Amino acid sequence: MSTNELLYALAVVFAAGAVTVLLRALPFIAFSRSRETPPIIRYLGGVISPAAIAMLTVYCLCVHLQTPTALRGGAELAGCVVVAGLHLWKRNPLLSILAGTGVYMALVQLF
Numbered sequence: 225m226s227t228n229e230l231l232y233a234l235a236v237v238f239a240a241g242a243v244t245v246l247l248r249a250l251p252f253i254a255f256s257r258s259r260e261t262p263p264i265i266r267y268l269g270g271v272i273s274p275a276a277i278a279m280l281t282v283y284c285l286c287v288h289l290q291t292p293t294a295l296r297g298g299a300e301l302a303g304c305v306v307v308a309g310l311h312l313w314k315r316n317p318l319l320s321i322l323a324g325t326g327v328y329m330a331l332v333q334l335f
Contacts, residue, residue: 299335303328 225233255261281304288300307324311317 299328299331302331 251265255265285297285300285304288297303324306327307320310323311320314320
């Protein structure tokens with residue numbers, strides 16, 4: 225690797241790191257003066273995470289259901305059922321996600 229390539233790679237890493245830190249600090253900088261968070265920000269904070277998870281779930285299931293595998297999407301559906309069932313029963317996201325991932329991985333490796 226030449227010196228120019230190394231400097232370019234370091235510049236890219238530094239720029240990406242700086243942008244990441246700035247984006248993480250932006251809400252604290254923008255709302256540090258006001259005591260109360262604006263209602264729209266509170267609303268978005270409560271809605272965006274579940275919406276993103278739902279969108280990723282639908283995307284993942286659609287892509288995997290079209291992929292020819294031994295279970296034809298059964299592993300994905302079984303994982304989703306385990307996650308939903310455990311979450312409704314125990315209300316523990318970590319347990320639900322770990323168990324659903326475990327079921328999915330076990331089915332994918334076995335079949």
